[in-house]
Amino acid sequence: MTTHAIHAKLEPDGPVSLPIVEVSGLRKTYSGGVEAVKGIDFEIAAGEVFGLLGPNGAGKSTTIGMLSTTIAPSGGAARLAGFDVATQPIAARSVSSVVFQDAVVDRNLSGRANLVLHARLWAVAPRDAKAQIADLVDALGLGELVDRNVGSYSGGERRRLEIARALISRPRVLFLDEPTVGLDPRIRHELLDLIGDVREREETTILLTTHYLDEAQRLCDRVAIINRGEIVALDRPDALLAEIGEQVLELRVGDDASRARGALAAQGVPVDTAFAVGSTLTVPLHHCSAGDVMAALDRAGVVAAAVSTRRPTLDDVYLRLTGDSLAAA
């Protein structure tokens, strides 16, 4: 088992927040021997928005499944608000709610019936449930939809209903599994605003999985990058970006960008943090200038078809760490 013990303080020099999610050596091996999660460790502070980034198949949804007790872990431990998901699953479920990647609402029932069902299963007192439903219906713009059959909802409307449903029980931990997948850009941005509002208004700890890096940068206090079932980086988005520097140089260099990287190294250009994907070589400019790189390529006889400089993104962090593309996933 490979275990990456990577932790980070929420506020290194300020007040320390308390962990409400604790994950230790958590792993899942499906029948057939597929290792979806290979022993991961992290902690999430109360009130934090924590992002789990990675391509499809990286183990994000399996991790959410294990934390929500809808997938049985093969090993390790996880606790929600102190409750062990393996030995105290009902208590763990009572403090959490999940918005799953795929629709999980009853399509033959109205939106309100779905909300009431969730409230009852999470033991919300009837009077509180009524008030909470009215409040959430208003906050999430569901007023004209809520008494219609869910089967008639659009994807964005259904997702808003699912978020409302997950919030009825005022969960201490809210799991959002790729909440914006399949939504058009306008709805996606509205939903991101909504998730930001949820944090402000409910003081809920949020664990968000996504493969959209802009979402993580916009919403998350900290992000963990997960690849092939292992956490390969975990820190605040700005700290992860700082490892790359202020700017990167992006070069289109033909079929083998790795060869160009080797040529730069031979010319004395520091390429420890450079990474090659397909025909593109990306060189962080924190130890050298763009002019240094271009001159070295010229000396090595490598022709760049296209050259650009830009600010780094979490995509660069991910690609540097894994050599794979999130976008291609």
Place this chain on the structure above:
Amino acid sequence: MSTTTLPREVRPALPAVRRIPSAAGALVTLAKRRASLTSRTPRQIAVPLLGPLLLALIAAPALKAATGGLRSHIDYAAFIDIGTIALLVPLSCIFAGLSVIIDREQGAQRELLAAPVPRAYLVLGNLAVALGLAALQVTVLLALAALRGAHFAITASGMAWFLAAAVLITVFTYAVAETLASRIHKQEDYIAAIPAVAILPFFFAGALFPISAMPAALATIAKFLPLTHALALMRYAFVDPRGTGLHAIWGMSNVTTEAWLSLGVVAVFAAALTAISIRVFSRSAVG
């Protein structure tokens, strides 16, 4: 990259357990959900009833006329009417089990699995509705058979035997359906299992004729089926006060003892299959 964990010394005491629904509250909520969904699919109520109803209303009197009956104290048409329950209940339960697959395919099952209730309640909530639906269908069947002219000798003790047998065989059959639905992933594969699960036992259990009329080897097999015991009990309750069917199974002199033994057999099957169905559901649903 920072490698500092959140310091443990400043952590507060663990929070108290949040409220979780009472067993009754959770079961009622889950059963109401299932009932609400079932009421929106009338075919689930009507389709299982259709075949048995035709059998009771048309085939039973026709068979009586064609064969001359059982040549005993038992009215053959009423004998078949009760026997038809052995087709109705399995069909009803198998159709009810289909909703488990639909829950899984449409995703609703995941939400239920994430709820703070024991997983067994998800099975028991469905079972409660399957029982209610089967009760409604059996009542309609017997009422229409009575209107057609079937004579049922209904006494208080007979009603008790009938209800006990009908409830237990429904529990057993629904547990079989739930187990299959947990193990079979596609609706079409599940539907393909209907003949084996719902129709085959109907012929072996003595639904249309006494098991004593079958070859000895088949009669022996029939005695191991809970459906055979349930049918003999239901007939003992309403149409066969001498317990001819129970004698054919047990060969004892005391019919009350035979009835208790048959009820015990059905109860054991019902309890065992319910436990298995809960275990299979709980294990298969969470990977």
